[in-house]
Amino acid sequence: MAEESLFFRPIKDFCQRSVITCSPDDKLVQVAAKMRERNISSMVVCENKLPSGIMTDRDLRNKVVAAGADPTTLTVRAVMNSPLSAIGENDPLYEALYRMSRQGIHRLAVVDGKGKLSGIITDSDIIRLQSHSPHQLVLDIEQTRNLDEVRAVYARIQELVLHLSGSGTSTRDMVRMIAHLNDQILLRLIALLRAERFPDLPERFAFVVLGSEGRGEQTLLTDQDNAIVYGNELDPEQIARIESFAQELSDALIAIGIPPCPGGIMAKNKEWRRSLSKWQEQLDRWLQAPTPNHVLSCGTFMDIRTIFGDSSFEQELTDQLYTHVQRDKLFLMRMVENTLRFVPPIGWFGKIKGEKDGEHS
Numbered sequence: 001m002a003e004e005s006l007f008f009r010p011i012k013d014f015c016q017r018s019v020i021t022c023s024p025d026d027k028l029v030q031v032a033a034k035m036r037e038r039n040i041s042s043m044v045v046c047e048n049k050l051p052s053g054i055m056t057d058r059d060l061r062n063k064v065v066a067a068g069a070d071p072t073t074l075t076v077r078a079v080m081n082s083p084l085s086a087i088g089e090n091d092p093l094y095e096a097l098y099r100m101s102r103q104g105i106h107r108l109a110v111v112d113g114k115g116k117l118s119g120i121i122t123d124s125d126i127i128r129l130q131s132h133s134p135h136q137l138v139l140d141i142e143q144t145r146n147l148d149e150v151r152a153v154y155a156r157i158q159e160l161v162l163h164l165s166g167s168g169t170s171t172r173d174m175v176r177m178i179a180h181l182n183d184q185i186l187l188r189l190i191a192l193l194r195a196e197r198f199p200d201l202p203e204r205f206a207f208v209v210l211g212s213e214g215r216g217e218q219t220l221l222t223d224q225d226n227a228i229v230y231g232n233e234l235d236p237e238q239i240a241r242i243e244s245f246a247q248e249l250s251d252a253l254i255a256i257g258i259p260p261c262p263g264g265i266m267a268k269n270k271e272w273r274r275s276l277s278k279w280q281e282q283l284d285r286w287l288q289a290p291t292p293n294h295v296l297s298c299g300t301f302m303d304i305r306t307i308f309g310d311s312s313f314e315q316e317l318t319d320q321l322y323t324h325v326q327r328d329k330l331f332l333m334r335m336v337e338n339t340l341r342f343v344p345p346i347g348w349f350g351k352i353k354g355e356k357d358g359e360h361s
Helices: 003-008 028-038 057-065 093-103 134-143 147-165 171-196 211-215 236-256 276-288 292-302 312-327 329-340
Strands: 042-047 050-056 086-088 107-111 117-122 205-209 226-230 273-275 305-309
Touching: 003 093, 003 171, 028 042, 028 057, 042 117, 050 057, 050 107, 086 093, 093 107, 093 134, 093 171, 134 147, 134 171, 147 171, 147 236, 171 205, 171 236, 171 305, 205 211, 205 236, 205 312, 211 305, 226 236, 226 276, 226 312, 236 273, 273 276, 276 292, 276 312, 292 312, 292 329, 305 312, 312 329
Parallel strands: 086 107, 226 273
Antiparallel strands: 042 050, 107 117, 205 226, 205 305
């Protein structure tokens, strides 16, 4: 098996099974003494046999020593971080890397199907893998300093996928990995733009992705499908800043090699950049008149996913969509009809059909 394929194996194959735990009501000094005795930097906190938090050396330093607190009067509950970030033991290894990077953490609790603690995995457990691994790509994305460096890393993502395609890695795993890495590219571009040009962006807005990008199903030939939702209360000056940001972000994506959407579904276009109430009105118009174009637009919006910003908008809009579709069976039927128009190019034995003649035969 190729070394990169390790990242598609379940986390249970790599996590540390021997995990030292404590209770949230244990005395802090006793738990700290146990950490010193075992030479460990963190302790998973369990309550009713379920992981509920974690206490680290950093917590002891920042919340106790630096704060001048008396450790003899404290319990673990006073300094632990909760809730604990956890991942299923059957999830692929690259999912753990993605979550660590996204949340800015160094370890994840590993749980079984019943939510019980079965292990722990840290970034150092998997950092040994070779430099063109998905893990290293995530780290390199985070360290990029300008558009040229982001473009170079994005090209490496494509090289990795081409390599994995010949290693027996399943298509399902590959498209999910591409989506995760592309998320990291997006987040890095957003961070660079905010640091350089847009430190004053309002909090009440969200950059969302739609369609296959929203579902986390991307290929090498993916294009942009994104939009912006912002609060009804924003003033014209704030909206103008969001507009400028959306246009520069879309242009940056094009510059690194992600083409524009042929249908124009991009936040740089005004019709895909609205306040929450305007989006709700637009959805109502689409839903009440199930023309083919409206059904297609709603289908694209069904897969909305927040990449950056206020995720409450996503919840409100999906609630509106699903509430309508549940009571309007006609619209649901139109969505099914639209889906059936796309015939997958699969042959009798489940293989992709190729051209019989011509350049790509």
